[in-house]
Amino acid sequence: MDRYFSCKDIYRMLSGYIDDEIDTMVREIMEEHIKECERCLSLLHTLEKTIVFSRETHRRKKVPERFVKKVYYEIRIRYKR
Amino acid sequence: MTNTDGEAVLVERAKNGDMKAFEDLIKITSGRIYNLGLRMLHNKEDAADIMQETYIAAYENLPKFKGTSSFSTWLYRIATNFALMKMRKEKGRKVSEERLKDISKNLYNTAINDWTDSPVDHLKKQELKTALDKAIESLPPKYRSVFVLHDIEGLPIAEVADILSISKAAVKTRSHRSRLYLREKLSEYFKESGVKNLIRT
Structure with missing residues (x-):
């Protein structure tokens, strides 16, 4: 494989890499670069962790029953036939 | 069924x-x-x-x-x-689209520290959530909606494109820029909290 990616190429493609939107051959060339490049590896790790933290700190909360009841009520008084 | x-x-x-x-x-x-x-x-x-x-x-x-x-x-x-x-209608300051575009361009000249091993205890998690929420709120609406739908709700790119009536390419671009911006804000947070820990000890 003689294709080579610069760090700038990697920066541009990292989200695609995380989302698994990159085809296998390109992915392999990226991985060749990342395993040799501390900067790109750190960027990949911190980008992935940013997503993990965002999910962990926004776990789904139970919807308060009073809010759901209010929706039922509003719809019933507006549209009850 | x-x-x-x-x-x-x-x-x-x-x-x-x-x-x-x-x-x-x-x-x-x-x-x-x-x-x-x-x-x-x-x-x-x-x-x-x-x-x-x-x-x-x-x-x-x-x-x-x-x-x-x-x-x-x-x-x-x-x-x-x-x-x-x-x-x-929100009043808070938003980061400009120009600035979001510049982050990926400027990465090459920026120090990239790996803070993924930093310990995050329960108390720090609350502090981290506050920092993260503030950063998410400062994203312009069209970026924040993509980030929430794709990265927090976990919806696939095609569905996000369908919900927002934009192209898949637009979802990918906005998602990438939002992630890079939030990563940068978290890097600042970890740098500052590291400094705070040094002062405490």
């Missing part, structure tokens, strides 16, 4: 005027719609408003719902539009 099949049956009944069927649809989907509002606006009252506006609009427009996308996707689209309207 899958959830979507169950939804489709309830939608048909609701279209024929069955109020109970529509209430069942609310019961099944309200958790997702409320949390979408909460994740977009970080405020319970706003999330409740969005939920109410969404179901009223859905009820009124039910005859127009053709079922080309799932009922949940259709609801997400309505709720996201209401959330976007609320976001556009």
Whole structure:
């Protein structure tokens, strides 16, 4: 494989890499670069962790029953036939 | 019967005027719609408003719902539009689109520290959430909506594109820029909290 990616190429493609939107051959060339490049590896790790933290700190909360009841009520008084 | 099949049956009944069927649809989907509002606006009252506006609009427009996308996707689209309207009225400062575009260009000249091994205890997690929420809130609405739908709700790129009526390429670009910006804000947070720890010891 003689294709080579610069760090700038990697920066541009990292989200695609995380989302698994990159085809296998390109992915392999990226991985060749990342395993040799501390900067790109750190960027990949911190980008992935940013997503993990965002999910962990926004776990789904139970919807308060009073809010759901209010929706039922509003719809019933507006549209009850 | 899958959830979507169950939804489709309830939608048909609701279209024929069955109020109970529509209430069942609310019961099944309200958790997702409320949390979408909460994740977009970080405020319970706003999330409740969005939920109410969404179901009223859905009820009124039910005859127009053709079922080309799932009922949940259709609801997400309505709720996201209401959330976007609320976001556009927010007073807080937003990061400019130019700045978001520049982050990836400037990465080459920026120090990239790996903070993924930093310990995050319970107390720090709350502090981290506050820092992260502040950063998410400073994203312009069209970026924040993509980030919440794709990275927090976990919806695939194609569905986010469908909900927002934009191309998949636009979703990918906005998602990438949002992630890089939030990563940068978290890097600043870890740098500062590291300094705080040094002062404490």
